[in-house]
Amino acid sequence: MTVTASPTAALPHDAGEPRKKSLRRRVGRVSAWAICVLVVVLGAAFFAPRLPITPVQDALGVIALFVPWLTGFLMVCALGAAATAVMAWRSGRHALFGAGVLAGLLAVLMVVVPWAVAARTAEVSWSEYFASPAAATPTSTETYATVDGQDLKVDVYQPRALAASKPALLYVHGGSWNSGTRADSAPWLRWMSDQGIAVFSIDYRLAPPPRWQDAVGDVKCALGWIRGKAGEYGIAPSNVSIAGDSAGGQLSMIAAYTVDDAQFPPSCQVPQAPVKSVMGWYAPTDLPRLLNENGLPGVAATVASDYLGGGIDSHRDRYEASSPVTHARPGLPPTLLIQGDRDHMIPATQAADLAAKLDAADVPATAVTIPWAEHNFTGQWGTWGSQILRPHVQRFLQEHAIKG
Secondary structure, three states, rough: OOOOOOOOHHHHHHHHHHHHHHHHHHHHHHHHHHHHHHHHHHHHHHHHHOOHHHHHHHHHHHHHHHHHHHHHHHHHHHHHHHHHHHHHHHHHHHHHHHHHHHHHHHHHHHHHHHHHHHHHOOOOOOOHHHHOOOOOOOOEEEEEEEOOOOEEEEEEEOOOOOOOOOOOOEEEOOOOOOOOOOOOOOHHHHHHOOOOEEEEEOOOOOOOOOOOOOHHHHHHHHHHHHHHHHHHOOOOOOOOOEEEOOHHHHHHHHHHHOOOOOOOOOOOOOHHHOOOOOEEEEEOOOOHHHHHHHOOOHHHHHHHHHHHOHHHHHHHHHHHHHHHHOOOOOOOOOEEEEEOOOOOOOOOOHHHHHHHHHHHHOOOOOEEEEOOOOOOOOOOOOHHHHHHHHHHHHHHHHHHHHHH
């Protein structure tokens, strides 16, 4: 007996294939739209001017902070957007074509513009951009003080060969005065120790509660501890410099500029002494102006209030006392100030304004503005800003620490 298969027996399978293809196409379109929208949002945040609406500006500022960390992702997005535009054009989907073109253009600009400007400023390398820093671990970790029951520790990075001038450098981490650790900048700490400097990176007490005096006191305590350990580490007590990034830069400058100031005593029993030099990397220097000019107005107001114990209307004296620009006067140590001109947290004018006041007081001061650098750009070892920064730091340390 011959059995003839019914034509309808294959229908479920045959009908299923078009449905699967249709589903895949819909998923593909949704994914393409999602990538395009994401890139457009990143581009809007990255290139947008400062807006007067605080919640909107805070949102854009936070998004912009992440863009420099996404260079590899944006390169992939540029290719994906180009492919999307081609396929959308062929299928007659004009809206998706426009989104693909716009997203692709923005992705390319977010990658190329910072590189092109950096390349005109200094010698920079794409291979170094994506290179990982060498492993960096401290030589030892000590407790430099116990304050209010809290052990404050210091990571020590001893150089392979200490320079003849026996220099030391205290490093103060950033983190908006309320976060961060002494290990955050480990690659930089090891790199600076490789210049022939003994580097000490410290804990300090974080806000809240208000720490505008406590944190400075901890930094001064650490400076005294380092001098007291000079014989153990083979360093010269008269050749101790200080540096820090962001909030740590502000603490470094206040500690360096307020020796023997009764408003900022050490948090432990140590003698105070001037430091040899000071560096502030994207550090706030004028807190009252910071509140009015930065790209994260709501965030800045909150972290400043936590650190200083309230808003500027009720504690203007604290805001001014905690501003390095307030303490500019003759006799201060040489100062290197580093600032990114696209920094959404710290206004680009803060470094230049302090340098001008120090210059007027005959204090050696240099302000370096790094193009298209965002806040915390040193968190990425190979960024254009980090590549531009290293020679400036080398020259400054060579002149003011290593030469003695």
